[in-house]
Each structure stands twice: as structure tokens, then as C-alpha cells.
Amino acid sequence: MDLDLRDKAALVTGASRGIGLATVKALTAEGARVVAVARTTTKELAATGVTVVHADLSTAEGAHTAVDGAQDAVGDLDVLVNNVGGAVGDMAGGFADFDDEKWHAVWQLNFLAAVRVIRRALPGLHRTRGAVVNVSSIGARMPGQGPMPYTTAKAALTAFGTALAQEQGRHGVRVNTVSPGPTRTGLWIGESEAGARLAAARGVDQETLARQVLAELGFTTGRVIEPEEVAAAIVFLASPRAGSTNGADYHVDGGINRAP
Numbered sequence: 001m002d003l004d005l006r007d008k009a010a011l012v013t014g015a016s017r018g019i020g021l022a023t024v025k026a027l028t029a030e031g032a033r034v035v036a037v038a039r040t041t042t043k044e045l046a047a048t049g050v051t052v053v054h055a056d057l058s059t060a061e062g063a064h065t066a067v068d069g070a071q072d073a074v075g076d077l078d079v080l081v082n083n084v085g086g087a088v089g090d091m092a093g094g095f096a097d098f099d100d101e102k103w104h105a106v107w108q109l110n111f112l113a114a115v116r117v118i119r120r121a122l123p124g125l126h127r128t129r130g131a132v133v134n135v136s137s138i139g140a141r142m143p144g145q146g147p148m149p150y151t152t153a154k155a156a157l158t159a160f161g162t163a164l165a166q167e168q169g170r171h172g173v174r175v176n177t178v179s180p181g182p183t184r185t186g187l188w189i190g191e192s193e194a195g196a197r198l199a200a201a202r203g204v205d206q207e208t209l210a211r212q213v214l215a216e217l218g219f220t221t222g223r224v225i226e227p228e229e230v231a232a233a234i235v236f237l238a239s240p241r242a243g244s245t246n247g248a249d250y251h252v253d254g255g256i257n258r259a260p
């Protein structure tokens with residue numbers, strides 16, 4: 001199926017590895033003109049040949065740098081993927097272990113980054129009648145199953161996507177959410193300090209941590225999710241083929257969310 005994304009201008013945040021990198025590759029394969037945003041350029045991202053903008057998306061200034069840099073490179077955005085997010089530093093422990101500074105840092109990255117990037121990009125999205133996809137987490141629907149600052153920030157992001165879709169639909173801008181479950185990225189396979197700390201807190205290695213989490217969450221598909229599977233959902237929702245889908249929350253979660 002041709003997704004009708006050829007030559008479309010796209011921005012992907014958190015794009016140097018994991019789900020963001022897989023999304024960059026999938027959009028590029030569809031012929032989109034892609035700008036990737038992260039603080040660093042990995043070898044794998046450089047190999048895609050896309051334009052890279054370096055920005056720290058946990059700050060307002062970084063969000064503006066990202067959008068302005070992308071628009072300078074490819075013009076008004078047809079597609080905006082707010083993928084950046086995840087753990088910030090040490091996320092082990094319970095409610096009493098997270099001080100204001102931690103809550104603030106996690107919400108900046110997992111909620112406010114998307115708010116700020118969308119606000120900056122919105123005039124251009126109105127002109128293109130573009131599409132936004134926010135990457136949340138199935139933890140938004142299961143907030144007791146992960147670090148509270150993270151799951152509640154993702155719950156806010158999912159709710160924000162629904163509200164924004166209702167408001168912006170009348171301007172021709174669609175907003176959808178993709179909510180992954182445990183996906184084979186740095187958190188589970190060794191690149192991430194947060195993953196290593198979570199595993200250490202349980203006294204296991206990261207592969208074992210992933211297996212334990214799958215069992216505890218009751219994966220119906222029996223295996224960890226691949227970043228490319230999440231990227232496929234993101235790219236479809238961003239494409240004109242999903243032109244009648246607005247305000248959806250699409251779960252790529254191995255069937256762990258049991259709610260109807």
C-alpha cells in the first residue's frame with residue numbers, strides 16, 4: 001500500500017535510536033523528507049542521511065530550536081512525531097523516592113516537550129493540514145505498573161492528544177497517539193543506564209528484567225515488541241491513508257492492556 005508520504009516534510013523527535021530511529025527509517029523508506037531531532041547523532045542515524053537537528057527537548061529553548069531547524073530544512077511540517085521520552089536518571093523506587101526535581105524532569109521530557117514542539121509547529125501544520133503522532137506508553141493505561149512520574153506524565157500526554165485532536169480537527173490537523181508496551185530498545189538491551197539501574201534493583205541482568213516484565217504483564221504475544229512494529233503504526237497514522245482517524249490511541253502492547 002502506498003502511504004502517500006512521498007516528499008512530505010516530517011520531524012521526528014528522540015530520533016537517534018530506538019523507536020525514533022525506526023520511525024525515521026520507515027518515513028524515509030516512504031519517500032518523506034525527514035528531520036531527526038536528538039542531542040547526539042548516532043552512527044545508525046548518520047547512516048540514514050537525513051537532516052539532524054541537535055536540541056535538548058527537556059527545555060523550551062530546545063523545542064523551539066528543533067522546530068525552527070526542521071522548518072528551515074524542509075519547510076512547514078506535514079508530519080510531526082513527538083517520540084522523545086522515557087526514563088530520566090534513576091527511576092527505581094516508589095512514590096517516596098521521587099522528589100520535585102525528579103517529577104519536574106520526567107514531565108518536561110515526557111509531556112511538556114510534546115506540548116512545546118506542537119505549539120511551535122502549529123501555524124505550519126495549519127498551512128499543510130498536517131498530522132501529529134505522539135508516542136505515549138501503555139503505562140498511561142496501567143499507571144501502577146511503572147515509575148509514577150513516568151506513567152502519569154504519559155497519561156497526561158494521552159489525554160492531551162485526545163483534547164488536541166478535538167480542538168485541531170476543525171483546522172484540518174489530526175492528532176493521534178501510539179502507546180507501546182515494552183519494546184526492544186536501550187531500556188531492555190543494555191544501552192540505557194535507567195534500564196541497568198532497574199535491573200540492578202531487582203538483582204538481575206536486563207534480558208532477565210525484560211523476561212520478568214513480560215511475564216508479570218501477561219504478554220499475549222509472548223515476545224518483546226520490535227521498534228519497527230511501533231514505527232509502522234506511527235507512520236500509518238501520520239499518513240493520509242489514516243485521514244479519518246483523529247484522537248485515536250493505538251496500542252502496540254503485545255495485548256497486555258485488558259481494558260475493552
Ligand SMILES: NC(=O)c1ccc[n+]([C@@H]2O[C@H](COP(=O)([O-])OP(=O)(O)OC[C@H]3O[C@@H](n4cnc5c(N)ncnc54)[C@H](OP(=O)(O)O)[C@@H]3O)[C@@H](O)[C@H]2O)c1
Pocket residue numbers: 013014015016017018019020037038039040041055056057058083084085086087109135136137138179180181182183184185186187192
Ligand atoms: N522502549 C520501551 O519499552 C517503551 C515502552 C513504552 C513507551 N515508550 C516510549 O517510546 C518513546 C521512545 O522510547 P525508546 O525506548 O525508543 O527510547 P530510547 O531508545 O531511550 O531513545 C530515546 C531517544 O530520545 C533522545 N533523547 C533523550 N533525551 C532527550 C532530550 N532531552 N532531548 C532530545 N532528545 C532526547 C535520545 O537521543 P540522545 O540521547 O542523543 O538525545 C534517543 O534518540 C519514548 O517516548 C518512550 O517513553 C518506550
